[in-house]
Amino acid sequence: xxxxxxxxxxxxxxxxxxxILGMARFNKLFACADNIYYILxxxxxxxxxxxxxxxEASLGAPQLIRNWQRKSTQGMSVPMVLAWLTGDLxxxxxxxxx
Numbered sequence: 001x002x003x004x005x006x007x008x009x010x011x012x013x014x015x016x017x018x019x020i021l022g023m024a025r026f027n028k029l030f031a032c033a034d035n036i037y038y039i040l041x042x043x044x045x046x047x048x049x050x051x052x053x054x055x056e057a058s059l060g061a062p063q064l065i066r067n068w069q070r071k072s073t074q075g076m077s078v079p080m081v082l083a084w085l086t087g088d089l090x091x092x093x094x095x096x097x098x
Contacts, residue, residue: 060084
């Protein structure tokens, strides 16, 4: 199977047609196409990740504003806070593990 470096070298050297025609199996073609897409559009992949991060980070803003206006956390759902904490702990564990 071609790795990312091999695909990148062939793309940089403008040998993309040779690369595609030389593929014998679909999974190699798919893996290489994925690597080529990432190489050529890395900015797009990173932008989508940043937008996702910003959206996820701002999910608590409405609750924060409501608590600030009420000057109280009364009525705030304990299961919601626990689910939030569990999700963040799972993401942190995944980040550390990979």
